[in-house]
Amino acid sequence: MTTVLTAQALGKRYGRRWALRECTIDIPAGHVVGLVGPNGAGKTTLLKLASGQLEPTAGDIAVLGGRPGGTPAQLARVGFVAQDTPAYAGLTVAEHLRLGARLNPRWDDGMARERVARLGLDPAQRAGKLSGGQRAQLALTLGLAKRPELLILDEPVASLDPLARREFLQGLMEATAEHELSVVLSSHLVSDLERICDYLIVLVDSRVQVAGETDRLLAAHHRLTGPRRDPDRLPAGQHVVSARHTDRQSTYVVRTDAPIHDPAWTVTRLSLEDLVLAYMDKPAAADRRAPLEVQR
Numbered sequence: 001m002t003t004v005l006t007a008q009a010l011g012k013r014y015g016r017r018w019a020l021r022e023c024t025i026d027i028p029a030g031h032v033v034g035l036v037g038p039n040g041a042g043k044t045t046l047l048k049l050a051s052g053q054l055e056p057t058a059g060d061i062a063v064l065g066g067r068p069g070g071t072p073a074q075l076a077r078v079g080f081v082a083q084d085t086p087a088y089a090g091l092t093v094a095e096h097l098r099l100g101a102r103l104n105p106r107w108d109d110g111m112a113r114e115r116v117a118r119l120g121l122d123p124a125q126r127a128g129k130l131s132g133g134q135r136a137q138l139a140l141t142l143g144l145a146k147r148p149e150l151l152i153l154d155e156p157v158a159s160l161d162p163l164a165r166r167e168f169l170q171g172l173m174e175a176t177a178e179h180e181l182s183v184v185l186s187s188h189l190v191s192d193l194e195r196i197c198d199y200l201i202v203l204v205d206s207r208v209q210v211a212g213e214t215d216r217l218l219a220a221h222h223r224l225t226g227p228r229r230d231p232d233r234l235p236a237g238q239h240v241v242s243a244r245h246t247d248r249q250s251t252y253v254v255r256t257d258a259p260i261h262d263p264a265w266t267v268t269r270l271s272l273e274d275l276v277l278a279y280m281d282k283p284a285a286a287d288r289r290a291p292l293e294v295q296r
């Protein structure tokens with residue numbers, strides 16, 4: 001597997017507090033990867049370490065085979081769109097493009113101008129006067145026109161209304177279809193991830209709980225509902241992700257590659273949101289096993 005990001009026992013500490021601890025992760029190339037997890041899981045910290053904005057306190061990280069932010073050439077290969085889609089409020093849209101051209105050796109000015117025109121952004125408008133959605137689009141334009149091999153987006157759509165969100169994600173999907181680009185996108189909005197991501201990683205408390213291509217993950221997970229049954233009475237090939245019991249009834253989310261024929265169970269497929277919630281539901285700190293990988 002060719003990876004765009006690989007980390008071993010990666011950690012970042014602020015004073016005595018670990019923001020990310022012993023994080024081991026491999027992110028494959030050629031995908032639009034959704035990174036999801038509860039507040040405080042360490043997603044932003046991981047993405048900032050990957051883009052070279054933070055230095056690790058412990059462990060190793062390599063992005064596109066190099067040290068994040070290690071050289072100007074390495075910086076040019078990775079684009080980053082931050083949570084608050086920052087822009088220089090006093091600079092106009094056109095000035096942002098000129099700055100991008102000056103700072104980035106692989107800058108695609110034609111693409112930047114074409115996107116700005118298509119989005120209806122006024123080149124003379126100061127970024128501070130743009131709406132949140134327009135600012136996010138400007139940030140995405142700057143990230144794409146850099147022509148990175150890897151584009152990292154940290155909750156880029158969190159503050160956008162549904163229409164602006166859809167337009168932003170549409171622009172991102174078009175760009176990934178047109179250019180060879182790996183994308184890692186963190187978001188709490190699983191329905192958005194479901195639309196654009198073909199690979200999912202659930203991070204809880206710095207640990208990868210599950211990672212894999214979304215269609216394979218969905219094919220391998222099922223909800224079983226039926227008469228109460230203890231987990232040790234499930235077949236060995238059924239890995240329990242989450243369990244709920246009443247006096248009479250059990251509901252499991254299981255991962256299995258084998259068909260489920262037990263007539264006692266009502267078997268239903270999961271949505272991506274159900275799957276994410278099942279993994280987020282696990283007591284994170286207690287679960288220190290190797291993550292599940294569902295891959296080709």
Ligand SMILES: Nc1ncnc2c1ncn2[C@@H]1O[C@H](COP(=O)(O)OP(=O)(O)OP(=O)(O)O)[C@@H](O)[C@H]1O
Nearest residue numbers: 014017018019020038039040041042043044045046
């Ligand atoms: N600059 C900092 N100083 C101290 N602690 C920090 C700092 N940045 C992050 N943390 C802590 O590190 C942990 C991980 O934070 P991080 O922002 O990486 O999580 P996240 O998964 O992105 O969360 P969210 O989904 O809420 O954005 C949190 O407990 C947070 O409080």
